[in-house]
């Protein structure tokens with residue numbers, strides 16, 4: 001056994017290396033190569049699944065038996081630093097017991113902690129029954145089409161199907177260990193253009209003013225109670241995000257009015273049900289309209305509770321906290337993975353500084369997160 005101090009150094013060294021790489025989407029800047037170098041001595045095998053400018057790396061270590069396959073999914077890309085940093089965003093800096101750098105929360109620390117935990121676990125339990133994998137992409141913060149979605153299709157062709165997946169997105173709200181995400185709401189966008197006839201305000205138009213019709217539509221849509229929430233999901237939310245009409249002149253009836261709105265919905269509803277209801281209201285306006293939908297994410301809730309039990313227990317064993325299961329927040333790659341792997345959970349650092357200037361993480365959370373991932377592997381493969 002190596003001493004605790006040198007284990008610590010190994011973890012911090014890898015984290016420092018990964019954070020120093022300015023891997024703004026989709027440029028991986030050698031992060032995945034660094035993970036490959038780190039894991040290769042432990043007997044991991046690697047499959048590169050690059051497409052276009054996006055790098056995807058699948059790493060897998062087969063244990064001694066045909067036991068379960070646990071996969072960690074993460075991204076090595078980060079959003080651009082933007083303005084307002086007090087330190088260089090790609091020079092990891094220690095200040096006030098925090099490590100500051102772009103990607104500390106979202107989500108390079110998780111990637112590194114999982115790789116470190118996996119390596120330690122394999123060293124401690126070389127005869128474990130099952131397989132441990134990592135799937136890394138450099139296109140999570142971008143449009144994602146060449147990232148996890150594509151990699152999964154390629155892995156399916158090789159007959160690779162994980163039983164459990166931990167997505168290392170930052171899920172905690174106040175303290176590391178307070179929140180696991182076990183599902184996400186769906187996201188559905190609609191754009192409606194209502195057509196009328198442009199004309200002088202002093203003369204009665206042949207067609208109804210499209211802004212007045214938009215008012216009727218908004219009134220109708222805001223009256224609908226879509227659902228009461230479902231199985232841990234909050235009620236479906238409807239929000240108008242944009243309205244555009246008018247020439248700028250006060251004496252011109254606009255020729256068109258364009259509305260954009262979004263639904264965040266639970267698995268209680270399907271996108272088809274929402275779309276049908278909305279389109280009924282629109283056709284009730286009785287005037288020409290153009291309607292288009294963008295289905296940006298389907299809702300999911302993870303099945304089974306083996307992973308949830310193993311991860312929750314690990315969190316409790318390491319931090320003393322009992323995590324809550326939550327389906328709140330935006331979307332992540334878990335929505336794609338849930339169609340490939342039955343039990344998918346997201347767990348990672350506190351997310352209060354993601355995408356912001358001076359993104360940072362408490363130094364103590366680094367080894368704690370590695371400890372939680374390590375204990376989860378123990379709980380899944382060795383039992384408690």
Ligand SMILES: [Zn+2]
Pocket residue numbers: 075106107140169170
């Ligand atoms: Zn992320």
